[in-house]
Amino acid sequence: MSERERVLRDxxxxxxxxxxxxxxxxxxxxxxxxxxxxxxxxxxxxxxDSGYNVGVSIEDAELSLVGKCQPREMETEEAPGSxxxxxxxxxxxxxxxxxxxxxxxxxxxxxxxxxxxAFSAPDIFDICNVDADVVMHxxxxxxxxxxxxxxxTATASKLNNGASGVIIAHGTDTMxxxxxxxxxxxxxxxxxxxxxxSQRSSDRPSSDAFQNLVAAARVAISDLGEVAVVxxxxxxxxxxxxxxxxxxxxxxxxxxxxxxxIDARPLAFVDDDVRFIGEYxxxxxxxxxxxxxLNDNVALVYAHPALDGESFMAMTxxxxxxxxxxxxxxxxxxxxxxAIGELAADDVPxxxxxxxxxxxxxxxxxxxxxxxxxxxxxxGGDMLPEVALVKLMWLLANVSHDDVAAAMQRNHAGELSERxxxxxxxxxxxxxxxxxxxxxx
Amino acid sequence: MSERERVLRDxxxxxxxxxxxxxxxxxxxxxxxxxxxxxxxxxxxxxxDSGYNVGVSIEDAELSLVGKCQPREMETEEAPGSxxxxxxxxxxxxxxxxxxxxxxxxxxxxxxxxxxxAFSAPDIFDICNVDADVVMHxxxxxxxxxxxxxxxTATASKLNNGASGVIIAHGTDTMxxxxxxxxxxxxxxxxxxxxxxSQRSSDRPSSDAFQNLVAAARVAISDLGEVAVVxxxxxxxxxxxxxxxxxxxxxxxxxxxxxxxIDARPLAFVDDDVRFIGEYxxxxxxxxxxxxxLNDNVALVYAHPALDGESFMAMTxxxxxxxxxxxxxxxxxxxxxxAIGELAADDVPxxxxxxxxxxxxxxxxxxxxxxxxxxxxxxGGDMLPEVALVKLMWLLANVSHDDVAAAMQRNHAGELSERxxxxxxxxxxxxxxxxxxxxxx
Numbered sequence: 001m002s003e004r005e006r007v008l009r010d011x012x013x014x015x016x017x018x019x020x021x022x023x024x025x026x027x028x029x030x031x032x033x034x035x036x037x038x039x040x041x042x043x044x045x046x047x048x049d050s051g052y053n054v055g056v057s058i059e060d061a062e063l064s065l066v067g068k069c070q071p072r073e074m075e076t077e078e079a080p081g082s083x084x085x086x087x088x089x090x091x092x093x094x095x096x097x098x099x100x101x102x103x104x105x106x107x108x109x110x111x112x113x114x115x116x117x118a119f120s121a122p123d124i125f126d127i128c129n130v131d132a133d134v135v136m137h138x139x140x141x142x143x144x145x146x147x148x149x150x151x152x153t154a155t156a157s158k159l160n161n162g163a164s165g166v167i168i169a170h171g172t173d174t175m176x177x178x179x180x181x182x183x184x185x186x187x188x189x190x191x192x193x194x195x196x197x198s199q200r201s202s203d204r205p206s207s208d209a210f211q212n213l214v215a216a217a218r219v220a221i222s223d224l225g226e227v228a229v230v231x232x233x234x235x236x237x238x239x240x241x242x243x244x245x246x247x248x249x250x251x252x253x254x255x256x257x258x259x260x261x262i263d264a265r266p267l268a269f270v271d272d273d274v275r276f277i278g279e280y281x282x283x284x285x286x287x288x289x290x291x292x293x294l295n296d297n298v299a300l301v302y303a304h305p306a307l308d309g310e311s312f313m314a315m316t317x318x319x320x321x322x323x324x325x326x327x328x329x330x331x332x333x334x335x336x337x338x339a340i341g342e343l344a345a346d347d348v349p350x351x352x353x354x355x356x357x358x359x360x361x362x363x364x365x366x367x368x369x370x371x372x373x374x375x376x377x378x379x380g381g382d383m384l385p386e387v388a389l390v391k392l393m394w395l396l397a398n399v400s401h402d403d404v405a406a407a408m409q410r411n412h413a414g415e416l417s418e419r420x421x422x423x424x425x426x427x428x429x430x431x432x433x434x435x436x437x438x439x440x441x
Numbered sequence: 442m443s444e445r446e447r448v449l450r451d452x453x454x455x456x457x458x459x460x461x462x463x464x465x466x467x468x469x470x471x472x473x474x475x476x477x478x479x480x481x482x483x484x485x486x487x488x489x490d491s492g493y494n495v496g497v498s499i500e501d502a503e504l505s506l507v508g509k510c511q512p513r514e515m516e517t518e519e520a521p522g523s524x525x526x527x528x529x530x531x532x533x534x535x536x537x538x539x540x541x542x543x544x545x546x547x548x549x550x551x552x553x554x555x556x557x558x559a560f561s562a563p564d565i566f567d568i569c570n571v572d573a574d575v576v577m578h579x580x581x582x583x584x585x586x587x588x589x590x591x592x593x594t595a596t597a598s599k600l601n602n603g604a605s606g607v608i609i610a611h612g613t614d615t616m617x618x619x620x621x622x623x624x625x626x627x628x629x630x631x632x633x634x635x636x637x638x639s640q641r642s643s644d645r646p647s648s649d650a651f652q653n654l655v656a657a658a659r660v661a662i663s664d665l666g667e668v669a670v671v672x673x674x675x676x677x678x679x680x681x682x683x684x685x686x687x688x689x690x691x692x693x694x695x696x697x698x699x700x701x702x703i704d705a706r707p708l709a710f711v712d713d714d715v716r717f718i719g720e721y722x723x724x725x726x727x728x729x730x731x732x733x734x735l736n737d738n739v740a741l742v743y744a745h746p747a748l749d750g751e752s753f754m755a756m757t758x759x760x761x762x763x764x765x766x767x768x769x770x771x772x773x774x775x776x777x778x779x780a781i782g783e784l785a786a787d788d789v790p791x792x793x794x795x796x797x798x799x800x801x802x803x804x805x806x807x808x809x810x811x812x813x814x815x816x817x818x819x820x821g822g823d824m825l826p827e828v829a830l831v832k833l834m835w836l837l838a839n840v841s842h843d844d845v846a847a848a849m850q851r852n853h854a855g856e857l858s859e860r861x862x863x864x865x866x867x868x869x870x871x872x873x874x875x876x877x878x879x880x881x882x
Contacts, residue, residue: 252797253799425693
């Protein structure tokens, strides 16, 4: 327990309580905020009556409790429902976004109940009626393929019980894996299925949680019949991008606009409106189908020059399917060919993708690639390695073993295109013009 | 053997020979070109006397040999040397770029000798004198860490024997791994070390080989004292980018501008001149140092939701070091904590990086990250996973075991910055303006 934690415990103060801090000649009074990981350990943050937060070091300070927090009652019937508005299901799975901000105290609580979840972004009640459910409460790095099955089942159930669309609040770390899984598991969607997350927790002024949730709500009442990821399109404006579930990838550890569509345009952008910019599958009027079985006994092998045959075999032994993130056009050190041959002899599907992220595998250009094809390696086209892995898990459980290779090379949910859009690759910024103007004569 | 190969063998025709093809009412005569992987299998390509290439199907065609190719004599003394020009060493390692184009026939041969290599891009003789050596002849996907040691040793030897700079012709698949390795292995560089490759072989009209080599030569005579990668900056202009060896990554399977600097600006751009755009280390006047030892007994673990403890342990068992490409800020499923704990108990360094590619690991934001830190996981900052792997291999062989963790967190060759440059992330193209103009009222 840190000194700060000890001091706060001694005065029985918890986040949301009103406290007073006297330090030297200054006195601060306000609501104790939850300690933030970015704050120094000896700093206590209080929200002053002016609305501003202030951080105060507890060193040489005197703290006292002014009053305990009065928890705001959360009743389901408080959620403002309106018969003219479409009803959207909001499924909480965990992560930074599925937290509930108590506006009275400014404190952030994880949304443990569906009522709290519904109130995590009150603005969306202007757009739709919200039927909130907490499906699970997991940081997304802890999600497993079994969780995808639960989410898919819950999503289909909501769509088939009257929801116009489904919003899934999800941690961002593995959101694109879940989005890919739902893209394969759900078919003939009767409404949009929108995954949404946030890169900054909602207790920070820079949080993207509200804007992303509002944009997700707009998409959830559109006529989209696909699984999508909705996140910031730019670091510092409210514009959000709608990425196809099989094309989204988290490309930055921390930026609000971390998610990008790879080798494809986003489906749409959202400001006050959902602006579709290309083709998309529209929702159906029938029942949403679900095939949520998976075989998670697979391996993803990332090729690199120190990867030897022994490691390769240890990583793939006993697996029912293997995806390789090869180099360039889909290559692998020729020293690994015997290991590939063993997998082929055991009838284990091996799918080749590229660690370049952008572009597509082409095993016909060089003889090394042709040898891989001859050994039975399945070319992954322009599928992302992670998406190919999820697709393989799904096919292994849903088609006969003999059909896996052909099905891997067929497009199911926008994950694979016949021709890769070459100009989807971000442009190189050259700086030269700036530099000539700035630093050169 | 294909029908095409059989027909050509029957008339004793090899690439470079003059042949005649009679098909229906048409007759073609010219130089037989090497068969290109993108061509249909039954198509023979001849370079007509007009200079144009034509592809002719051999079906119902009659082929005959007009004359065997007269190989152009390649003498070392033909290489035009000039005492005013700086001398640059050109080391061939293999790959698409290290091929020799016979201008008499248009045929492409792999550069098997240093003379052929020197002639693979005659334009660079205008810039410098060339001392060419074939170090190895490998497609870069087949390179191993032992090859990096050979290349580093050869490079240091050239610099310490009078070369102003060294150009290393290299396949693009693993060029960034080699560039990272040389960045750690070489120190106090007395001249630029420039890796260069091409994404299109030089028998194709769209080849980038010549422009890249010429740009590499310009960089090789500059005052740079670092390891760099020189490749196209744009898909369709001669502008080349100079990437720091520890920041370059191949981000597209096939585009000419596939290489990008990650979380950093390129060092320079090259048109007719080398235009440095920021800070770089200048070459020294002393001896180039080399520490080329490596420990390649390492594993790279790519985190994903189907990765279980059993797989993790199989991938890392018996290794001297492990790099994890975690999710988001550097996370790993908590189910893998026992496996991490076992590695820690065995005193095996485990370095955390992020599969997002851009951005930096921060294990202080969430409790899961703090647990990883407590277990002894080494935060990789903004090092690329591949670069962290190469650095770990180098440190394991060059510093004492107890110093590895601290050294991993210290910058050696620009691979790690104190603050990640946030705006180095490519902008999201939104298309909306275009779309409003094009398709909306």
